[in-house]
Amino acid sequence: MMIQGFHLTKVHSSGAKVLDDAYFSAPEGSFTVVLGESRTGKSTLLKMFGGEEKPTSGTLRVDHLDPYDLAPSEKDRWLRSVGVIFPDLELFPDKSVEENILFILHMKGAPPEGQREAVTKLLSKAGLGDKGPARPSDLSSGERRMVLALRAMIFRPRLLLADDPFQGLDERTWSVLLKFLLELNKGGATVVLSAGPASFPEAAKKAAQDRSPRYVKLEGGKLLPAEEAVL
Amino acid sequence: MTFLFRLGFVLKEGFTQLLRTRGPSTAIVIIVASTLLQLSLFLGITRGLDRALSSAKKKFELALFFAPSADASDRKRVSDLLASDPRVGEVKMVTKEEALQEFRGDPEIDRMIQALGENPLTDSLSVVLKDGEGGSLDDLVERLRREPGVEDVDYGKSAWETVSRLSRLARWVGWGLGGFVFLTALFIVSNTLTIALWARREDYLILARMGAPLWMKWGPYLWEGALQGLVGGVLTVVFLETVRRGAKVALQQYGGLDLLLGLPDGDWKGLYWTLLGLGVGLGVLGAFFALQKRWVREMQ
Numbered sequence: 001m002m003i004q005g006f007h008l009t010k011v012h013s014s015g016a017k018v019l020d021d022a023y024f025s026a027p028e029g030s031f032t033v034v035l036g037e038s039r040t041g042k043s044t045l046l047k048m049f050g051g052e053e054k055p056t057s058g059t060l061r062v063d064h065l066d067p068y069d070l071a072p073s074e075k076d077r078w079l080r081s082v083g084v085i086f087p088d089l090e091l092f093p094d095k096s097v098e099e100n101i102l103f104i105l106h107m108k109g110a111p112p113e114g115q116r117e118a119v120t121k122l123l124s125k126a127g128l129g130d131k132g133p134a135r136p137s138d139l140s141s142g143e144r145r146m147v148l149a150l151r152a153m154i155f156r157p158r159l160l161l162a163d164d165p166f167q168g169l170d171e172r173t174w175s176v177l178l179k180f181l182l183e184l185n186k187g188g189a190t191v192v193l194s195a196g197p198a199s200f201p202e203a204a205k206k207a208a209q210d211r212s213p214r215y216v217k218l219e220g221g222k223l224l225p226a227e228e229a230v231l
Numbered sequence: 232m233t234f235l236f237r238l239g240f241v242l243k244e245g246f247t248q249l250l251r252t253r254g255p256s257t258a259i260v261i262i263v264a265s266t267l268l269q270l271s272l273f274l275g276i277t278r279g280l281d282r283a284l285s286s287a288k289k290k291f292e293l294a295l296f297f298a299p300s301a302d303a304s305d306r307k308r309v310s311d312l313l314a315s316d317p318r319v320g321e322v323k324m325v326t327k328e329e330a331l332q333e334f335r336g337d338p339e340i341d342r343m344i345q346a347l348g349e350n351p352l353t354d355s356l357s358v359v360l361k362d363g364e365g366g367s368l369d370d371l372v373e374r375l376r377r378e379p380g381v382e383d384v385d386y387g388k389s390a391w392e393t394v395s396r397l398s399r400l401a402r403w404v405g406w407g408l409g410g411f412v413f414l415t416a417l418f419i420v421s422n423t424l425t426i427a428l429w430a431r432r433e434d435y436l437i438l439a440r441m442g443a444p445l446w447m448k449w450g451p452y453l454w455e456g457a458l459q460g461l462v463g464g465v466l467t468v469v470f471l472e473t474v475r476r477g478a479k480v481a482l483q484q485y486g487g488l489d490l491l492l493g494l495p496d497g498d499w500k501g502l503y504w505t506l507l508g509l510g511v512g513l514g515v516l517g518a519f520f521a522l523q524k525r526w527v528r529e530m531q
Contacts, residue, residue: 052440073444073445075442076442076443076444076445077442077444078442079440079441079442080441080442080444082442084440084441089437089440089441090433090437092434092437093433093434094247094251094434104441106240106447107438107441107442107443107444107447112236
């Protein structure tokens, strides 16, 4: 999926302006990292791309469509092709880890055959092989973030939006997660992730180099192009 | 995804939700059961009254008296006319001899007939109307009166109309009160389900944010409502059947219940199926209205 945003402005109900006439472009199959200090509007930007925060003004096109212009059923269909890793989009508390991921496969309309095996395989690949029957409350914060990421990726979305996915993860966990993200991107998905200065370390940049990531920096409501981004 | 897979998903999720929210679920089952119990009284009593009034109406006969000059063709024409009317149930010919025989049972009349020296009565037709025919018979009576060979037609018009009106009134009052009880219960069930939905709003929001289709968001809630209604309905049916079989004699002393308990087996079966249907309807409608609340729609 391709994302294009022109003159994007977002003013929260509190009056705070988090985006001010910003431009953004992510070609199909690209890997984009939005860097920025905390509270600069990275989450808002990603939610905007995910159809959750309507821009106050400006033009946004995701795959040539304005997600805010779709009828409810069309928007649901559109959302089902987007994977999101948002910290506030929690797991179902009363379902096990395995059920949480299976639920998404049901919802996204994946064929029922072989779903459980795929989930088991993915969990063990992520180092969570023994966590399938566990409840989200039994997981550490890092494990929970990993499950959130797996849930967003297992159905191979065409667009993956990840809001600070490496925040608070140890090196082993984030490197596994980054590997998944890069694999997904290699498969043709457009990946846009946000990160704070400390949550996207040099090692991550190196590991992502193969995919020629594009870096942009969000500062003062403006998105600075890659060449201006302070890396 | 196949229809069966979706169905399986909805059934499983709805059942899991039902078990997860035992408190509100129990409250809804109790509300549904008590509502159905009240409705069963209205339905049963209305049905009982209906039956009693129908059987009273059956007793109203229309009597047609032939003129002494009436011949066989007059009698046949009148009989054919009656047979073609949909309101007419049974037509019985009463000869003047049979009528005389009947009158002779009364010593006073017997003395009068002896004084006259001959049978003053005429042949007549005794007409029994069909069960449930509550409309006016004026048109039929007028037509019969105009027929040659007919001397008079007699029927208890005002009594007939009073019984018909009572029958209609009983039905409307029953439906009105039943409808009021149903709507009140629907309001309570819907609000209780709203509380249950509020407790699970995070789950619903996750579904909505990830673009879950409507059947996935609504299906489990509607099914949960249906299950709660069904359980309430089954409890009511079990209670009523127990009363019918066991506590019948003890409860007959309370007014109204004797009408309910006097219903034939077929009516009881019908009542049970109606109650189960109403229970499921109450649960599904309650869940549907809960899903229409503004804060739920805003999550979608």
